[in-house]
Amino acid sequence: MKAATGVLRAAVALADVTGIDALSMRRLAQELNVVPMALYKHVANKEELLDGMADAVVREIDPPAAGPDWQRVVRGRILSARRVLLRHPWAVRVIESRTGPTPAVLAYLDSMAGTFRDGGLSADLTHHVMHAMGSRLLGFSQELFDTSGPSGPPVPGPATHYPNIAELAATAAHDGGSTVGGGCDDQFEFEFALDLLLDGFENLRRQGWTSARKA
Amino acid sequence: MKAATGVLRAAVALADVTGIDALSMRRLAQELNVVPMALYKHVANKEELLDGMADAVVREIDPPAAGPDWQRVVRGRILSARRVLLRHPWAVRVIESRTGPTPAVLAYLDSMAGTFRDGGLSADLTHHVMHAMGSRLLGFSQELFDTSGPSGPPVPGPATHYPNIAELAATAAHDGGSTVGGGCDDQFEFEFALDLLLDGFENLRRQGWTSARKA
DNA sequence: ACCTGAACACCGTTCAAGT
DNA sequence: ACCTGAACACCGTTCAAGT
Numbered sequence A, B: 001m002k003a004a005t006g007v008l009r010a011a012v013a014l015a016d017v018t019g020i021d022a023l024s025m026r027r028l029a030q031e032l033n034v035v036p037m038a039l040y041k042h043v044a045n046k047e048e049l050l051d052g053m054a055d056a057v058v059r060e061i062d063p064p065a066a067g068p069d070w071q072r073v074v075r076g077r078i079l080s081a082r083r084v085l086l087r088h089p090w091a092v093r094v095i096e097s098r099t100g101p102t103p104a105v106l107a108y109l110d111s112m113a114g115t116f117r118d119g120g121l122s123a124d125l126t127h128h129v130m131h132a133m134g135s136r137l138l139g140f141s142q143e144l145f146d147t148s149g150p151s152g153p154p155v156p157g158p159a160t161h162y163p164n165i166a167e168l169a170a171t172a173a174h175d176g177g178s179t180v181g182g183g184c185d186d187q188f189e190f191e192f193a194l195d196l197l198l199d200g201f202e203n204l205r206r207q208g209w210t211s212a213r214k215a
Numbered sequence C, D: 001a002c003c004t005g006a007a008c009a010c011c012g013t014t015c016a017a018g019t
Helices: A005-018 A025-031 A036-041 A046-058 A070-087 A091-097 A103-118 A123-138 A163-174 A186-206 B005-018 B025-031 B036-041 B046-058 B070-087 B091-097 B103-118 B123-138 B163-174 B186-206
Strands: none
Touching: A005 A025, A005 A046, A025 A036, A025 A046, A046 A070, A046 A091, A046 A103, A070 A091, A070 A103, A070 A123, A070 A186, A091 A123, A103 A123, A103 B163, A123 A186, A123 B163, A123 B186, A163 B103, A163 B123, A186 B123, A186 B186, B005 B025, B005 B046, B025 B036, B025 B046, B046 B070, B046 B091, B046 B103, B070 B091, B070 B103, B070 B123, B070 B186, B091 B123, B103 B123, B123 B186
C-alpha cells in the first residue's frame, strides 16, 4: 500500500511545526479531523508513514546541474540536500531509522553514482567514494552534536577540565565569520569537510587508484 | 543525581541482548527483580539512564597509544572506538539522541584534540578537523544504511531501475576481500574514508593551512 | 521517612460491534 | 462491506496511600 499524498503532506507539515516526537498517529488523525483508525486506510502502519515522509523530503532535493565539472555538480546537489534538511530537521532521524533505502533515496543515490561515473571515476572508485561520503550525500552534517546556536560550543566554565577543547573554542570565538553568538559556523564546517573529501576523490581519480582487492 | 553503576551495568547488558527498543524502565526493573519505581532512587529519569549508558560505552574505548605519529595514534583509537560500537550496536542511536556531550564524550574529544595539537596541527586546523571528522571520531560509520550482511547491497532484481547502483554492486560482488555473502566490506570502507581524511588533514598541516577568517 | 502500588496520560494497533 | 469506538498491551512518570 502506498501512503496517500494528502496524509503525507499533513504529516510532513505537522513534523515541521511540532517536531517528530509529537507526531503520533492519533495526533495526525486529529489534525486531519478524522478518527485515528481512518489513517490505516491510507498507510499500513506508522513505519510506512515514516517511509513516505522520508521519500517526500528526499524528492525536494534539486536535480543535478548540467556541466562538465563533476566536483561542482556533486557539491551543488549536496548543498541543496543540506538546505532541504535544514527545512525539515526531523528528517535526519527519520531517514536514519529506515531499515533500508526507500525508492527516492535509491533514485538519488543512483543519480549521484552516475555523476561520479560521468566525471571519470571508475566503478570501483565510485563505490568506495559513495561509502566514504555516506549520509553526507544527503546533506547530513555527521557532527556529534549541534555546536551552533546562541550558546556556542558546550564547554563548561573557564576553569574547565578540558583544556584542549577550551583552546579550540577560544580560537573559534576569535573568528569573525558569519557567526554572531560565538557558536561554530555550521555551513563553513560542512563545506570544509565536503571539499576535503571531494579533493581527495579527485586525487585518487587522477592517480588511477584501484582497491586492488580482486580475487 | 548520578546513575548507580549496578543499574547502569544491567541496562547496558540488557540493551546488548534485547536491543535498545526493548529497554524500558519497567523491563529493566524486572531484570533487577525490583519494582519499577525503585529505579528512580538511582536515576532521575530515563534520559539520565541513557546518558549514563552512553558514557559507560565511551569509557570502553582504548586510551591513546604513545608515539610520535599523530595519524597512527588517531587511527588506532578510532578503530578501537569502532570495535566498541560493534559490541554495543545500540550505542550509536543513544549517543546521537543525547542533546549535548556527556562527560566521557567531552573527555574523549579533549584527548583527541590534544593528539592533533601534539602532532603539530594548529588550534585553528584542529578545530575544523574535529568538525570534519564529527561522529567518525567515536567510530560511527556514517553510512546511510547497512550494506554488509548476507543480503548484500539492497538493490532490486537484475531489471533494476537503478543502473549505476547495479553496476557498483556488481563491482563489489566481483571483489574477493574478506566478504563472503556478497555484502560490502564495512571495515575496508571505514578505513578507506578514515585514511582519506587523515591524509587530507596532514596535507593541510604541511601547507600551513589556516581558515583565514579572522576579523 | 521511606517505599510502592495504583493511576494518569499517553502510544500503536487489534478487533468486535454497529451500520 | 465498510467504518469506528472500545479495548489491549504497552510506555514514562506522578502521587497518594500504606508501612
